[in-house]
Amino acid sequence: MNGRGRTALPYLYLLPAFLFFTPFVLVPFVHTLGLSFYDWDGLTRATFTGFANYREAFESALVRSAFGHALVLIFFFGVLPVLLALPLAVSSTRARVPGGNALRTVIFLPQAISTVVVGVSWGWILALDGPLNAGLHALGLEWAAVDWLGSFTWALPSLGLVGTWTLIGLCVTLFFAGLQQIPGSLYDAAAVDGAGRWREFLAVTLPGLKGPITVALTVTVISALRAFDLVFVTTRGGPGTQTVVPGILIYRRAFEDGRLGSGAAIAVVLSIVVFAVTFLINRIADRRAP
Amino acid sequence: MSLTARAQRCSALRSLTAALVIAALSVGCGSNGSDKQGREAAAGGRHVLEVWTPESGSRLQLVQQRADQFSAAHPDVKINFTIRDFGSYPAQLKLALASDNPPDVAIGNLGWSLDGPLIRAGLLRALDPWAAHYGWDKRYPEVAQRQMRFSTDGKQFGRGPIFGIPYAADVIGWFYNVGKLKTLNIGVPATLDELEAALATARKAGEVPIMLGNKSQWPSLHLFYLVSDNLASDREINGIVFGDRSVQWTAPSFVASGRKLAQWNALGYIAPGANSMSPDDALARFVRGAGVFLPTGSWNAAELSASMGDKVAFFLTPPVRKGDPSRATGSVGYGWHITTASQQADLAAEFIDFMTQEAFAIQLVAGGDLSPLDMGDRAPRMPSRLAGEIFAAWQSVLANGTLLPYLEFSAPNGAEVLYPTMQSILAGHETPERGLALIEQSRQKFLDSL
Numbered sequence: 001m002n003g004r005g006r007t008a009l010p011y012l013y014l015l016p017a018f019l020f021f022t023p024f025v026l027v028p029f030v031h032t033l034g035l036s037f038y039d040w041d042g043l044t045r046a047t048f049t050g051f052a053n054y055r056e057a058f059e060s061a062l063v064r065s066a067f068g069h070a071l072v073l074i075f076f077f078g079v080l081p082v083l084l085a086l087p088l089a090v091s092s093t094r095a096r097v098p099g100g101n102a103l104r105t106v107i108f109l110p111q112a113i114s115t116v117v118v119g120v121s122w123g124w125i126l127a128l129d130g131p132l133n134a135g136l137h138a139l140g141l142e143w144a145a146v147d148w149l150g151s152f153t154w155a156l157p158s159l160g161l162v163g164t165w166t167l168i169g170l171c172v173t174l175f176f177a178g179l180q181q182i183p184g185s186l187y188d189a190a191a192v193d194g195a196g197r198w199r200e201f202l203a204v205t206l207p208g209l210k211g212p213i214t215v216a217l218t219v220t221v222i223s224a225l226r227a228f229d230l231v232f233v234t235t236r237g238g239p240g241t242q243t244v245v246p247g248i249l250i251y252r253r254a255f256e257d258g259r260l261g262s263g264a265a266i267a268v269v270l271s272i273v274v275f276a277v278t279f280l281i282n283r284i285a286d287r288r289a290p
Numbered sequence: 291m292s293l294t295a296r297a298q299r300c301s302a303l304r305s306l307t308a309a310l311v312i313a314a315l316s317v318g319c320g321s322n323g324s325d326k327q328g329r330e331a332a333a334g335g336r337h338v339l340e341v342w343t344p345e346s347g348s349r350l351q352l353v354q355q356r357a358d359q360f361s362a363a364h365p366d367v368k369i370n371f372t373i374r375d376f377g378s379y380p381a382q383l384k385l386a387l388a389s390d391n392p393p394d395v396a397i398g399n400l401g402w403s404l405d406g407p408l409i410r411a412g413l414l415r416a417l418d419p420w421a422a423h424y425g426w427d428k429r430y431p432e433v434a435q436r437q438m439r440f441s442t443d444g445k446q447f448g449r450g451p452i453f454g455i456p457y458a459a460d461v462i463g464w465f466y467n468v469g470k471l472k473t474l475n476i477g478v479p480a481t482l483d484e485l486e487a488a489l490a491t492a493r494k495a496g497e498v499p500i501m502l503g504n505k506s507q508w509p510s511l512h513l514f515y516l517v518s519d520n521l522a523s524d525r526e527i528n529g530i531v532f533g534d535r536s537v538q539w540t541a542p543s544f545v546a547s548g549r550k551l552a553q554w555n556a557l558g559y560i561a562p563g564a565n566s567m568s569p570d571d572a573l574a575r576f577v578r579g580a581g582v583f584l585p586t587g588s589w590n591a592a593e594l595s596a597s598m599g600d601k602v603a604f605f606l607t608p609p610v611r612k613g614d615p616s617r618a619t620g621s622v623g624y625g626w627h628i629t630t631a632s633q634q635a636d637l638a639a640e641f642i643d644f645m646t647q648e649a650f651a652i653q654l655v656a657g658g659d660l661s662p663l664d665m666g667d668r669a670p671r672m673p674s675r676l677a678g679e680i681f682a683a684w685q686s687v688l689a690n691g692t693l694l695p696y697l698e699f700s701a702p703n704g705a706e707v708l709y710p711t712m713q714s715i716l717a718g719h720e721t722p723e724r725g726l727a728l729i730e731q732s733r734q735k736f737l738d739s740l
Binding site for chain 1: 380381384387388407408410411412413504505506507562563564565566567702703705706707710711713714717719720739
């Protein structure tokens with residue numbers, strides 16, 4: 001009796017979360033999964049088509065390029081913010097600058113602003129006659145001034161850098177919190193062993209930040225894969241199809257073109273990619289455990 | 291139930307536990323029995339006509355005013371409008387029509403953008419019985435009427451019964467800055483060559499020849515119309531739109547049109563930064579004096595006229611051969627439709643007839659808008675010179691039978707393939723041959739799916 005009660009208790013704790021999770025996440029997901037095997041315009045009778053939507057998705061150059069763009073965004077939304085946030089966080093703990101807290105708040109601020117506002121603001125900054133190009137002109141770099149978001153070459157990297165700007169604050173904050181958890185004695189030991197700054201970073205700081213780095217990568221990579229709002233506001237997928245990401249295709253097919261099955265199939269593939277990538281990130285992090 | 295009683299009940303419920311509130315609100319305040327019961331109660335036994343519209347601004351105002359006049363003439367009828375913003379309207383209307391509580395009357399959108407899927411799903415009625423009774427079938431020139439025809443199974447656009455009755459119209463052409471044309475010493479071009487010469491002159495003088503807000507991608511297609519209307523034949527353009535498989539986007543006339551677009555861009559005729567500029571932005575810049583020509587639709591006339599007065603004017607793309615009638619892309623906009631589910635179709639038809647009579651057209655035109663009716667000399671006084679020019683241009687394409695349908699009505703997925711590809715062709719990022727083949731491929735796929 002006692003034993004049985006003990007096994008049921010954890011599930012009881014999970015129950016409230018599960019009650020919300022089921023109708024809002026699980027049911028829609030299963031529904032989407034089901035839809036992806038049908039050809040349905042949302043109005044007439046749906047016809048079962050097996051894996052046809054998936055085959056179409058894999059064969060479509062546009063769908064493939066959308067996932068390719070998402071991969072590029074993983075670099076800008078995930079890898080780059082982590083690489084830039086590490087030195088920022090480490091140096092801000094070391095140097096006690098007056099107003100350090102204010103600085104950290106400012107760095108975190110983009111995270112607190114709605115993506116639509118971020119998109120509109122950067123759209124203005126990156127415009128052909130926007131402040132960025134005005135700055136380039138002032139520096140005598142006229143040749144470097146382009147229509148960033150309207151250029152077939154630069155639109156995707158520009159969008160990516162807006163994401164970097166948005167997510168770097170989150171990474172700095174996570175790393176900063178992580179750094180407080182590293183016992184000072186480890187640094188003392190490193191110093192006694194005669195480790196230099198770089199050696200100390202590799203031996204003490206980096207292993208100590210393994211958890212926060214994993215969290216940061218997971219969150220940012222997911223936001224790269226499911227990017228929609230920023231793209232929708234700044235470029236709508238253009239110019240041409242240079243910044244089309246899976247989210248844009250899902251939205252258009254499901255809500256505009258009346259191809260719900262096709263949209264659902266892309267959504268399912270995207271979900272699987274998200275699961276796989278986050279699993280991979282956590283797996284790699286686990287393996288490197290000391 | 292009165293509003294306050296309902297509010298009190300809601301606030302009482304809010305004091306219950308969190309879970310109960312959620313459950314109770316959805317039952318107590320949300321549906322409150324069926325909406326139909328509420329409808330009858332509110333009307334006190336009168337007829338209530340449920341009407342959906344995506345209109346806004348002055349058009350919405352005119353529609354509502356006219357509906358009020360209908361109610362005044364029919365005291366036992368109440369018109370209940372549901373207004374949704376244009377962007378989300380198609381999705382919301384589909385849901386409403388497929389729900390247990392569909393409206394009686396709804397405004398649609400042409401071709402495969404909205405009407406087609408609804409007719410295919412059997413949600414809209416063929417209006418032929420009423421069309422004959424009210425004379426709708428003779429009210430509009432056939433070039434305009436055709437945009438409202440669908441086969442009864444909804445698979446064929448442009449032929450079959452009339453499914454919608456139009457009330458407003460639009461046409462695409464060139465707005466121009468009157469002062470700049472004068473300074474550049476250019477007259478209003480009478481041929482396509484003269485138009486191109488004007489663009490070259492403007493460019494040489496350091497002006498932006500064509501102001502274009504191409505961030506939304508469809509403006510590149512509208513610019514394409516201005517060329518293809520004159521290089522492609524009626525048969526080709528109607529064929530693409532109305533699902534004729536013997537006509538393809540890869541036809542030499544369309545390729546030539548695409549090439550001309552790319553050439554204009556290469557020659558620097560298109561506004562720099564167009565790809566990241568919204569159509570609204572482009573309009574604002576044109577108003578502030580940037581750009582000699584602004585290729586866009588008549589729906590911008592009221593705003594342009596209000597902010598530029600007589601400093602802005604309008605012409606349709608001039609013909610290839612001097613003296614030929616101008617050809618232009620335009621539409622009878624949206625139609626009034628009667629839903630299959632409506633229990634009061636005759637009343638709905640009477641309402642639609644009232645909403646589309648010449649009296650409404652006169653109000654519309656007097657406000658600077660266009661009507662699908664051929665108004666002859668009964669047209670009202672124009673509110674501005676610009677409105678007069680656009681009205682005359684519109685009436686000329688109706689009278690000459692040179693009104694051409696929007697190519698984007700040919701398939702529902704313009705945003706995914708047609709617009710971006712056209713933007714790539716314009717930018718020279720994609721060759722016209724390859725781009726148009728891509729567009730044709732997607733059109734064939736859609737036709738196959740019907």
